[in-house]
Amino acid sequence: xNEIDEIVDNFEFxxxxxxRYQYLVELGEALPPLPEELKTLENWxxxxxxxxxxxxxxxxxxxxxxxxxxxxxxxxIKGVLAVLVDLLSSHTLEEIxxxxxxDLFKRLHLAEHLSPNRHVGIYAIVxxxxxxxxxxxxxxxxxxx
Numbered sequence: 001x002n003e004i005d006e007i008v009d010n011f012e013f014x015x016x017x018x019x020r021y022q023y024l025v026e027l028g029e030a031l032p033p034l035p036e037e038l039k040t041l042e043n044w045x046x047x048x049x050x051x052x053x054x055x056x057x058x059x060x061x062x063x064x065x066x067x068x069x070x071x072x073x074x075x076x077i078k079g080v081l082a083v084l085v086d087l088l089s090s091h092t093l094e095e096i097x098x099x100x101x102x103d104l105f106k107r108l109h110l111a112e113h114l115s116p117n118r119h120v121g122i123y124a125i126v127x128x129x130x131x132x133x134x135x136x137x138x139x140x141x142x143x144x145x
């Protein structure tokens with residue numbers, strides 16, 4: 001079972017959107033805060049209505065794998081961010097690029113329950129995470145060369 005299936009399975013245990021919403025909020029509350037020094041312009045998700053930052057870093061003990069960290073000032077989006085951090089971390093850049101995040105969003109019915117602006121912001125977070133992973137991979141490649 002892939003990670004998207006696992007996330008969807010966790011949400012399917014909950015009966016309705018109110019319970020799923022609360023679960024997302026709880027996931028966001030459990031997300032460790034991002035240190036202030038990582039809340040940079042490069043890590044800022046500009047198109048998002050909420051203030052969101054995402055940071056990509058290499059996992060020293062697992063060469064080639066990337067770990068994400070993030071923070072947000074809005075409870076529900078911070079919950080979605082926590083899901084994305086969990087989903088996309090501990091993967092290579094190629095695996096991150098190949099991840100079908102659209103499938104996750106469709107199966108969780110996020111578009112049906114979040115405003116269009118929030119939906120755009122969630123995709124902006126995904127795009128920023130991919131951008132930060134690419135920048136990290138480029139940096140690592142230039143340090144090796």
